[in-house]
Amino acid sequence: xxxxxxxxxxxxxxxxxxxxxxxxxxxxxxxxxxxxxxxxxxxxxxxxxxxxxxxxxxxxxxxxxxxxxxxxxxxxxxxxxxxxxxxxxxxxxxxxxxxxxxxxxxxxxxxxxxxxxxxxxxxxxxxxxxxxxxxxxxxxxxxxxxxxxxxxxxxxxxxxxxxxxxxxxxxxxxxxxxxxxxxxxxxxxxxxxxxxxxxxxxxxxxxxxxxxxxxxxxxxxxxxxxxxxxxxxxxxxxxxxxxxxxxxxxxxxxxxxxxxxxxxxxxxxxxxxxxxxxxxxxxxxxxxxxxxxxxxxxxxxxxxxxxxxxxxxxxxxxxxxxxxxxxxxxxxxxxxxxxxxxxxxxxxxxxxxxxxxxxxxxxxxxxxxxxxxxxxxxxxxxxxxxxxxxxxxxxxxxxxxxxxxxxxxxxxxxxxxxxxxxxxxxxxxxxxxxxxxxxxxxxxxxxxxxxxxxxxxxxxxxxxxxxxxxxxxxxxxxxxxxxxxxxxxxxxxxxxxxxxxxxxxxxxxxxxxxxxxxxxxxxxxxxxxxxxxxxxxxxxxxxxxxxxxxxxxxxxxxxxxxxxxxxxxxxxxxxxxxxxxxxxxxxxxxxxxxxxxxxxxxxxxxxxxxxxxxxxxxxxxxxxxxxxxxxxxxxxxxxxxxxxxxxxxxxxxxxxxxxxxxxxxxxxxxxxxxxxxxx
Numbered sequence: 001x002x003x004x005x006x007x008x009x010x011x012x013x014x015x016x017x018x019x020x021x022x023x024x025x026x027x028x029x030x031x032x033x034x035x036x037x038x039x040x041x042x043x044x045x046x047x048x049x050x051x052x053x054x055x056x057x058x059x060x061x062x063x064x065x066x067x068x069x070x071x072x073x074x075x076x077x078x079x080x081x082x083x084x085x086x087x088x089x090x091x092x093x094x095x096x097x098x099x100x101x102x103x104x105x106x107x108x109x110x111x112x113x114x115x116x117x118x119x120x121x122x123x124x125x126x127x128x129x130x131x132x133x134x135x136x137x138x139x140x141x142x143x144x145x146x147x148x149x150x151x152x153x154x155x156x157x158x159x160x161x162x163x164x165x166x167x168x169x170x171x172x173x174x175x176x177x178x179x180x181x182x183x184x185x186x187x188x189x190x191x192x193x194x195x196x197x198x199x200x201x202x203x204x205x206x207x208x209x210x211x212x213x214x215x216x217x218x219x220x221x222x223x224x225x226x227x228x229x230x231x232x233x234x235x236x237x238x239x240x241x242x243x244x245x246x247x248x249x250x251x252x253x254x255x256x257x258x259x260x261x262x263x264x265x266x267x268x269x270x271x272x273x274x275x276x277x278x279x280x281x282x283x284x285x286x287x288x289x290x291x292x293x294x295x296x297x298x299x300x301x302x303x304x305x306x307x308x309x310x311x312x313x314x315x316x317x318x319x320x321x322x323x324x325x326x327x328x329x330x331x332x333x334x335x336x337x338x339x340x341x342x343x344x345x346x347x348x349x350x351x352x353x354x355x356x357x358x359x360x361x362x363x364x365x366x367x368x369x370x371x372x373x374x375x376x377x378x379x380x381x382x383x384x385x386x387x388x389x390x391x392x393x394x395x396x397x398x399x400x401x402x403x404x405x406x407x408x409x410x411x412x413x414x415x416x417x418x419x420x421x422x423x424x425x426x427x428x429x430x431x432x433x434x435x436x437x438x439x440x441x442x443x444x445x446x447x448x449x450x451x452x453x454x455x456x457x458x459x460x461x462x463x464x465x466x467x468x469x470x471x472x473x474x475x476x477x478x479x480x481x482x483x484x485x486x487x488x489x490x491x492x493x494x495x496x497x498x499x500x501x502x503x504x505x506x507x508x509x510x511x512x513x514x515x516x517x518x519x520x521x522x523x524x525x526x527x528x529x530x531x532x533x534x535x536x537x538x539x540x541x542x543x544x545x546x547x548x549x550x551x552x553x554x555x556x557x558x559x560x561x562x563x564x565x566x567x568x569x570x571x572x573x574x575x576x577x578x579x580x581x582x583x584x585x586x587x588x589x590x591x592x593x594x595x596x597x598x599x600x601x602x603x604x605x606x607x608x609x610x611x612x613x614x615x616x617x618x619x620x621x622x623x624x625x626x627x628x629x630x631x632x633x634x635x636x637x638x639x640x641x642x643x644x645x646x647x648x649x650x651x652x653x654x655x656x657x658x659x660x661x662x663x664x665x666x667x668x669x670x671x672x673x674x675x676x677x678x679x
Contacts, residue, residue: 007039008030010053016032019102019107050114052079053079059078059085063076081100081426083392113252143228143231150171152173177206178205184201199218203215212234259325265322270386278337280380280411281332281395282350282378284333288373289301304372309325350376376399376402378409426478429475429478440458442663443660453510453658454510457654458495485519489516496512501539511544521559530570547577548577579598598634599650600635603617604634604637604645617645617650621649631652636654636657
């Protein structure tokens with residue numbers, strides 16, 4: 001790539017660093033602006049080839065202002081975290097828009113494509129200038145026509161331009177014109193014959209390969225009976241225009257429609273949806289594409305995307321619909337399945353089609369077989385509404401819901417009543433880590449036998465800039481759906497390890513429990529990250545405990561069992577959280593190597609009044625005793641509940657009776673004051 005200048009405006013330091021690194025690897029010189037006003041000033045002074053802008057309230061206005069001030073062709077690359085902002089950016093003139101967290105490999109691919117498009121546009125404009133210069137200097141092919149005699153006059157060399165004998169009369173020329181263009185050409189000649197004014201027409205010639213020709217003619221000033229004109233072969237120019245048009249509407253890698261084309265087509269299709277003949281909008285995500293790239297190489301990843309795209313496009317066409325590549329490893333489609341009763345059959349057919357084995361060449365050039373994995377979210381139209389951007393967001397959330405719940409697909413016919421607040425909250429979540437808005441509270445855990453605080457659970461909170469401190473129920477599901485839970489989860493482990501180190505230095509070593517999510521269990525880098533935190537903060541591994549919910553263990557038992565074993569191999573204990581709210585039997589759970597079982601608070605709340613719950617608690621304690629596992633009861637609010645649990649053999653309790661979630665300093669102070677902290 002030749003040296004080009006890129007202007008960058010990106011508030012997030014993390015995303016800015018990623019963007020600058022990718023641009024530098026592509027050979028760009030970079031210039032960073034801190035504010036929209038600074039970006040405008042740099043734009044006028046440096047005249048960049050590429051402008052990369054992150055999302056913000058002023059994004060559409062800034063795009064329009066920069067486009068107004070440009071002196072040459074400039075590509076505008078926009079990064080945003082909300083679909084509606086992406087649509088507004090495209091409408092404001094963005095060349096390319098990417099949503100969600102920045103992935104360096106995908107970002108590099110998109111910037112390379114933008115660079116290729118810019119070169120193609122420059123090539124096209126250069127070709128047009130060349131044709132104009134050649135026409136002015138050499139005349140390309142000049143001609144004369146006398147209407148009264150219906151006779152053409154051609155210069156020497158006309159045979160070369162015509163690839164044979166040139167036409168002698170108008171009828172001979174019209175016979176060589178494409179059937180669909182003949183009436184327009186005939187009309188142009190009649191205009192010249194009767195009105196005697198300048199005329200221009202473009203048409204196609206019927207030859208072995210169709211040629212595009214522009215005809216320009218006007219009466220001769222010196223000879224009123226003569227029409228003078230020029231024929232220009234514009235075939236190459238039209239082919240480049242067609243290529244540019246294709247690039248603007250079709251994905252370069254897969255060849256299927258891109259998001260821009262899909263939105264336009266969808267707006268034409270949507271009005272025809274009725275309750276009797278509904279449509280289905282689908283959003284699809286390819287699992288572990290980054291892992292495929294790492295294992296087989298980027299070319300193999302591209303092969304997977306191309307194959308899945310063609311399979312999806314063929315399938316959607318059978319249902320009278322259209323499919324597109326939204327970007328990265330995400331696709332969308334609209335189909336007309338006939339009725340909602342056919343939804344399962346249609347989607348199972350789609351999954352079977354997409355997940356057919358795919359032969360790939362490994363890095364050692366040996367042929368291997370890969371079975372792609374896809375999750376799908378969908379919404380029924382018009383039952384879920386008819387506003388396209390809202391439907392796309394709803395389908396995306398359904399896809400993320402399917403992924404988080406371990407299902408292959410998830411559909412809804414319900415409109416999203418709280419769509420706008422959810423979208424705003426999701427957009428704010430993307431900035432929460434960078435702005436240091438997350439923090440941890442710590443809820444103490446009391447050992448009943450010694451009445452000493454022996455541990456705590458780390459609980460995530462979000463200090464939202466407008467809404468104040470938010471409880472987990474308001475944002476943890478969104479973290480899961482968007483995939484941000486991976487980044488947030490790593491931050492929680494790092495923060496917990498840092499705090500453990502500080503407590504150790506202060507002489508109050510505690511065991512600290514951290515919750516793991518479904519997405520984290522699927523993260524191949526999780527165990528390495530834990531090991532690095534233990535090493536860097538010099539922590540004894542038994543101090544850092546991890547909690548996995550019963551529902552997660554049951555959903556993917558093989559993966560859960562492997563991850564538990566890997567974490568325990570580091571020396572860290574693993575607890576089974578929320579035991580009793582799922583559907584697993586005690587016998588089934590014996591298969592998992594947990595170190596502790598946490599009883600769900602629902603048993604504790606009914607413990608005093610309900611004999612059945614007391615019997616369940618006794619059964620769990622008996623099983624745990626036999627296996628050498630601790631039992632921790634959650635949600636203990638009264639001294640009477642604590643006494644019952646102690647009598648039944650529960651090891652530790654947690655809840656407001658022991659202490660509410662509190663900052664680290666408050667917990668340390670309490671331990672010093674009451675003398676119950678470990679010595």
